[in-house]
Amino acid sequence: MTKSPTKKDSKTQPALRRGSGVSHVYEVLRNEIIELKLKPGSPIDEVQLSERFSLSRTPIREALVRLAAEGLITTLTNRSTIVSQIDFLNLGDFFDALTLMYRITTRQAALNHQPEDIAEIRILQQAFADAVEKQDVLAMIASNRDFHVRIAEAGGNHYYIDLFTRLLDEGRRILRLYYSSFNDKLPQQYVGEHEDMINAIIARDVAKSDELATMHADQIVRQIRSYITADNRPNAAISI
Numbered sequence: 001m002t003k004s005p006t007k008k009d010s011k012t013q014p015a016l017r018r019g020s021g022v023s024h025v026y027e028v029l030r031n032e033i034i035e036l037k038l039k040p041g042s043p044i045d046e047v048q049l050s051e052r053f054s055l056s057r058t059p060i061r062e063a064l065v066r067l068a069a070e071g072l073i074t075t076l077t078n079r080s081t082i083v084s085q086i087d088f089l090n091l092g093d094f095f096d097a098l099t100l101m102y103r104i105t106t107r108q109a110a111l112n113h114q115p116e117d118i119a120e121i122r123i124l125q126q127a128f129a130d131a132v133e134k135q136d137v138l139a140m141i142a143s144n145r146d147f148h149v150r151i152a153e154a155g156g157n158h159y160y161i162d163l164f165t166r167l168l169d170e171g172r173r174i175l176r177l178y179y180s181s182f183n184d185k186l187p188q189q190y191v192g193e194h195e196d197m198i199n200a201i202i203a204r205d206v207a208k209s210d211e212l213a214t215m216h217a218d219q220i221v222r223q224i225r226s227y228i229t230a231d232n233r234p235n236a237a238i239s240i
Helices: 018-034 046-053 057-069 088-112 115-134 137-155 158-170 172-180 188-202 206-229
Strands: 073-075 081-083
Touching: 018 046, 018 057, 018 137, 018 172, 046 057, 057 073, 088 137, 088 158, 088 188, 088 206, 115 137, 115 188, 137 158, 137 172, 137 188, 158 172, 172 206, 188 206
Parallel strands: none
Antiparallel strands: 073 081
């Protein structure tokens, strides 16, 4: 059983107001879960977290509610709380849904985008490229998510936006494995894939947008499958 990261001496912890305390706990735990520092199945103990962050249990619980809403932690029938498992058994279904959403949202963006959409998509792409350059994995995951959500928004279908956002959020730990497979040094050619998708969207080339989105999704899926098959899973007890 994996222990939570070592708690800091409470004397060194800065005083936090309740509202900021909730956000701080949420962000720290979210990042540790996404980075797999808190591994799937790890116990989440309110008392230990209260001591670690020098906060009462009320803001701790509020932070945990936010994490549960994102599917990052799970409360079991015995009322204990753990870091949610990664569902490797149904990973194929997840990849199928994710690939479909890459394709349809990029196609829709090619059809329906406005000039302001492209400007904002380019800003998010630059943020992703900067994160890759700095090898800042959390920023890579966040900016990649925002980039693809913004493409979906440019397509204008709210059902697609909602579904794709949920899939991207659910897949953050899976994407962490993707970057781990490159030792967090993502090759520039994969940054370039985003640029190619933007150019196809600008040209309103629906077929090319679909083709590029398919290729982009396929290489991510292949890389993750290869990494997992090599037994680099975040929890050796999980079977595929």
